[in-house]
């Protein structure tokens with residue numbers, strides 16, 4: 377069978393390895409496996425979420441409220457925007473897909489930093505669009521504007537904080553980039569980890585309210601990270617109503633489940649849980665920084681719930697990641713991004729203790 381030509385160029389997204397795989401392949405008991413690979417909230421999710429999921433267990437036969445009225449109400453209140461400014465996706469991933477399908481074709485290109493979220497490229501390639509990357513993994517104004525002027529991309533991606541590097545771009549810098557781009561190009565500000573950045577340094581806090589005045593900008597957020605709902609698949613895009621209306625044309629009906637919808641509504645209302653998660657995270661993050669200093673390798677200052685360790689030539693990220701995996705510690709090797717580095721989701725104190733111990737043994 378002949379598939380669409382664009383598929384020849386696409387490498388399947390490699391998700392973080394599941395606990396089940398380590399149990400199967402290395403015979404390690406599930407309770408001894410430490411998964412620090414997918415930037416999930418290690419504490420879990422709001423207790424209110426588990427209880428609404430139980431309450432909704434008898435509603436599996438019913439389609440969810442397709443208007444998602446209550447969830448949009450919670451988000452519009454949180455961000456001080458209108459319901460008409462919001463589109464909900466099965467993860468913000470699905471909103472990225474809507475955006476790509478609404479705007480791209482084989483005559484268009486997209487612009488992103490050298491090392492950033494892998495799905496931008498995959499969705500663009502599905503549409504046959506060309507990928508343009510800046511030289512640096514940081515989002516640098518000069519590099520973005522030069523590439524923008526040369527290639528006139530249809531979409532510019534600003535991932536802040538950035539995954540898989542963990543660095544962030546200041547609000548001032550993001551607004552400078554947006555101002556230098558004309559309204560024929562959509563700027564996507566992906567704030568999947570924004571809750572962590574905003575708590576760390578207000579200069580890096582960017583919200584939908586800062587961007588809603590621009591007709592060519594969309595802000596993306598997700599419940600998968602700080603809100604602890606990775607397994608529920610709920611994200612959102614916030615932009616001017618005219619743009620949201622176009623994206624709606626790409627949306628299948630009932631695109632998140634009845635349980636996901638109920639869970640997201642409950643999670644959105646429990647800001648205390650998010651604040652507590654971030655506080656615990658910040659405490660544990662400092663241990664990862666101290667650990668890197670002791671062993672004299674580099675790390676990228678993190679504005680996210682993970683940290684990226686940068687290794688010297690004498691250490692090989694793939695070897696280290698494999699050895700850790702065999703010991704039941706799942707982290708992310710960044711060799712496929714062209715970096716001799718690993719990305720570790722900051723876990724609970726217990727999980728981090730296990731990581732440090734196993735890492736020490738591996739490099740010994």
Ligand SMILES: *Cc1c(COP(=O)(O)O)cnc(C)c1O
Pocket residue numbers: 466467468469470493535538539566568597598599600606609610611
């Ligand atoms: C995790 C992540 C997303 C989206 O995750 P969903 O689970 O699909 O909401 C988007 N962008 C970045 C940079 C991410 O790390």
